[in-house]
Amino acid sequence: MDQPAVLPVGAPRTERADAVRNRRHLLATAREMLAGQGADTLTMDALAERAGLGKGTVFRRFGTRAGIFEALLDDDERAFQEQVLSGPPPLGPGAPPLERLIAYGRARAAFLIEHREIARAALDGSQPVPAGAQTPVSQMHIRVLLGQIPLGAADLDVLAMQLTAALDGPLLLYLSASDLSEAAPQIGERIARGWQDLVERVCRP
Amino acid sequence: MDQPAVLPVGAPRTERADAVRNRRHLLATAREMLAGQGADTLTMDALAERAGLGKGTVFRRFGTRAGIFEALLDDDERAFQEQVLSGPPPLGPGAPPLERLIAYGRARAAFLIEHREIARAALDGSQPVPAGAQTPVSQMHIRVLLGQIPLGAADLDVLAMQLTAALDGPLLLYLSASDLSEAAPQIGERIARGWQDLVERVCRP
DNA sequence: GGCACAAACGGACTTTACCCCGTTTAGTAT
DNA sequence: ATACTAAACGGGGTAAAGTCCGTTTGTGCC
Known part of the structure; x- marks a missing residue:
């Protein structure tokens, strides 16, 4: 050697x-x-x-080709992450964790729908790009917030993964729709409500 | 004309x-x-x-190339679907819907892990192929079972989509892991437990 | 400034999915 | 049987991602 x-x-x-x-x-x-x-x-x-x-x-x-779109998205996402990490509540710190979780889902939906073109292109990559997997930042944030909520004996890592997927799944479905940009606000609202409902169900005592 | x-x-x-x-x-x-x-x-x-x-x-x-793997998977999946539609409970009809839902997640995890090589290859496609989107059969079954469970006022379509994604997400993550086939049983068990926990949380009154 | 070298560059080359279109064939009606 | 038509076939052609390797350039050190 x-x-x-x-x-x-x-x-x-x-x-x-x-x-x-x-x-x-x-x-x-x-x-x-x-x-x-x-x-x-x-x-x-x-x-x-x-x-x-x-x-x-x-x-x-x-x-890789997808790497370009990821880089573009990362770029745009920096501002978003800052809102999450140090912006005003309920998205930023200061609000109770459940409310932050709900706000996060809403904000993420809005962000991805706003940047739908780039986000969609970033999906292309031929490597296995599943739902919540390729979003470690999102997943980690959800994981941290879950840790601050009293849940019985639960596999928090798996739960975080599941919730990340549950948030991304509908968004990816929208992003991969052919028309795109049609009725974006309604869809965003529906996803946001669905997210809130899901999270409240999961986290209630 | x-x-x-x-x-x-x-x-x-x-x-x-x-x-x-x-x-x-x-x-x-x-x-x-x-x-x-x-x-x-x-x-x-x-x-x-x-x-x-x-x-x-x-x-x-x-x-398309992915079409081949999808066809192979469909082929294998026929037997699985039959178990779901007319096999013995709790997977097949006869058990209470919540139990069927739990059993379905476990069975689907086992199925995909068993057929991991084909399943992984079927992910390749360059068209937008997100998590729960491309699994209409799975989603529909979940949707139907949800309809038989008393949930308050909930957007059942969105909830079905979310749960499908929450089930597929961890599985896709596993499928896209590089090593693959390492510790498959443990992973399957963990996903199955996580699924059961999630579904019970969502569906409890 | 001059030197050494790792890093970056460029563009020809390879590989592979996917398209196109002229040719062949299965299936039907007479 | 024969004729006819839509479907299926074959395989050369195209485009675009990704690789390779010889050449150039930025950077730290003397």
């Missing part, structure tokens, strides 16, 4: 400047293309060409 | 014999390949060649 070569004392822990620049540029270009044309015309070749970069670079930055 | 040509009086409503034969042959060949090699070596070209048929035929029969 080789030592990792010389390993210059101050190994660069940070991303190179050009890499950062290119990632940003690619994301911006991707957003443009998404806004201008549909998501299907956003091919890796097209993106690379429009950004004036090589295809290899696109793959190096994002790994 | 043209009339549909002559339309010979007895238009053939049934699938042609060669089509049926080829579908069966392709499914059998696919099973062979699946058993022999992994699922990734089962490409459309390879399947066509091994079956001695044209590639176009494979696509005509199944439409």
